[in-house]
Amino acid sequence: MPKISEKGLKMPSSPVRKLVPYAEAAKARGVHIYQLNIGQPDIKTPEQAINAVKDTDMTVLAYSHSAGNQSYRDKLAVHYNKIGMNLTDENIIVSTGGSEALMFAMGSICDNGDEVIIPEPFYANYNGFATASGVTVKPISTTIENNFALPAISEFEKLITDKTKAILICNPGNPTGYLYTQEEMDQLTALVKKHDLFLLSDEVYREFAYDGRKHLSVMNITGLEEHAIMIDSVSKRYSMCGARIGCMVSKNKEVMATAMKFAQARLSPPTFAQIAAEAALETKQEYFDEVIGEYIERRDVLIDGLKKIDGVEVANPGGAFYCVAQLPVEDTDVFAQWMLENFELDGETIMVAPAAGFYSTPGMGKNQIRIAYVLEKESLEKAVRILDHALKAYKA
Structure with a gap:
């Protein structure tokens, strides 16, 4: 059988997307998932960008x-x-x-x-x-x-x-x-x-x-x-x-x-x-002012909530829309998969990105997760509550 390249074998899997099969299985069971694993904003794209494509009159692409x-x-x-x-x-x-x-x-x-x-x-x-x-x-x-x-x-x-x-x-x-x-x-x-x-x-x-x-x-x-x-x-x-x-x-x-x-x-x-x-590029500054204000509020809701969970340590981000949290578990890859396969609270669970994949040094970040605060504040509050209950159940 022909062999796969060494480069291909060394190519790392995405820590953001590798849990997707477990999330899909959870959804098939009827579990609602708050997706904190990926930086896909729920903010609306500027209308002029969408309309520019809709209104094009080109006859050859x-x-x-x-x-x-x-x-x-x-x-x-x-x-x-x-x-x-x-x-x-x-x-x-x-x-x-x-x-x-x-x-x-x-x-x-x-x-x-x-x-x-x-x-x-x-x-x-x-x-x-x-x-x-x-x-x-x-x-x-x-x-x-x-x-x-x-x-x-x-x-x-x-x-x-x-x-x-x-x-x-x-x-x-x-x-x-x-x-x-x-x-x-x-x-x-x-x-x-x-x-x-x-x-x-x-x-x-x-x-x-x-x-x-x-x-x-x-x-x-x-x-x-x-x-x-x-x-x-x-x-x-x-x-x-x-x-x-x-x-x-x-x-x-x-x-x-x-x-x-x-x-x-x-x-x-x-x-x-x-x-x-x-x-x-024609987007007005008001769009960014509103978006930044929204992300600051989301950040504050998330960080304040995480700090209240026993054993969780979290850094305070000064920009972007991510944070890294350190959890009282040995391996967040195992914990993140467990939350999708074996845990739900009122029919809901969360999907996070285990942080080991964001390091190059072996063994680093194994008890950390990345959270993207790209969901509305109410959803972030629910997600923090689910994480709190999940950690208590996992350690029990």
Whole structure:
């Protein structure tokens, strides 16, 4: 029998989606599930994005430019320049989601066996992208005790070798919701310049910064022009996860010319989704103000509720719409599956994402879960109550 590739065997399963069969079985039994495992917002997509697709009069659904529609890239540059990025369309390649942008970035700056340093826990698919690209992840651990703040720069320097090509951050963070401070960004800037590395910044949650704090993009940092690569997406900003439109942004001309070859190899990003994404750029600030206000309320309901559960420790997110909670169980993979297979409260249960899959270091995060607070407040209150009862029943 022909053999599967080593790369394929090493490709990790998604910690967010691997419990789906158990959830489907629970639904078949009539159990209502509060899905806290996936970052699919219930916020409405801006109407103009939906209508732009409905109202198109095209007669041929054609390829776009490999870098994305010219009109969309032009408007994206204007959008970014409103927040001081000083970009042109040549600094932007439109991608099929932020995922493809990350693959383009890794493919453009790394060879097989090269290393990328990533603070963990991190977005689980970084492991998959690295595996697919032949890149070795060098994790640097953050802790729930100090809210997942950036480790000392000296800890980063211990990991840097002649194979190190980049540091990758998610700001604000998935799964932690951590928002990097000005001091931390200054330290990272000095580090990548000192060692001549790239700084990849996944900024798909940029708008979701709370408590009066501001997000600082790598594209706003003077002197980082040759080192900075930004990853962006419409998925969370406009509640358009299904559009699969993102982009890779850099002022480094060699990086962009190289990434363009990867973009040409996949031909073009999806046409209808680009039309929707371009229209979404006209979304008024009031939309974001309302959405951010709603997420702050949801966060506060969730965090306050979790803190009241005996034995649960939770970090307070400064952005995005996730938090990591530490539970009084040995293995949250087992516990999460048990909640779907064997537990319900008044005909309801919850689905969470076990956090071990958001780490690269073996054994880390086994007693943690990621919760996405993308449900309305009443549902979050019910979910917290279910978790409380589930933990008591599990330990009994």
